[in-house]
Amino acid sequence: MMISTRLPVSLAETAERSLKEIFSKQLKLSLLPAESADETPDLKVFHASVSITGERVKASVLLQISEAFAAKATKILIGCDGAGEEIEDATGELCNMISGRVKSELTTAGFPGILGTPTITFGSRIDLRNTTDSELCRTEWICGTDHINLQILTHTQP
């Protein structure tokens, strides 16, 4: 019998659902799908990354937002202007909320794992690459003039 290692869930749908929920419920901002990736040269972004690790799954959830949008989201979340660490923590928390949903979907699909704590870096935009035995979901969104990039890379084993 062939055992499929392909995920029986759509992480793109999960990404869309969780992002829209965070934007409408927590940030009170509207979010639209972007037609193309942000091509702004030399744009530096915050990368917030959370890992999900289990016996049969390894996944990374990567959220990338501009410095300006991170500051704006932080102000909405905490109710005042945030400094460096506060902006990083808030960006990490946004990624954590999405990762919690992804983890739940993976668990329901038979791939339980443990959620890591968010890691934050700052620099040029990163594009995750999938290999033959992994799946990559890459989505791009627009909030006002800001681009929101969300990527989920999963590697599952039978």
Added chain:
Amino acid sequence: MSLPKILSVDDSRTMRMMVKRAFRNFQCELFEAADGAEGLAAALANKPDLIVLDYNMPVMDGVTMLRNMRENPDLKRTPVIMLSAEDSNEIISTVARLGVRDYIIKPFEDENLLSKVTRIINLERKPESDQPAAVL
């Protein structure tokens, strides 16, 4: 009359600030801790009337803190509301067995948190003159 004491335990400073902000118009004492071990120490020191507890934290997670609380005579009846990004049935049933009174999935709205809290403890609004100005 002493004010109700609420302990917020979350490794995210943002989330602790959001919880604090939700209670800004209410008369209560709010304490904070950044993980389960700090939370346990803060709970023993302050004897809160309610704990708002994250599930996934470094050092000591929310379930381990809960288990420790339930074994401690001073804390075993302290009401807990779980506030977590994780919404799997397995986690919800695990914490329900440990006597968690309610479960809120992040992202959350202040009204949702406040309605669940006021089912457990009595919160009174601050007089209008004491309320912080709205953030525009």
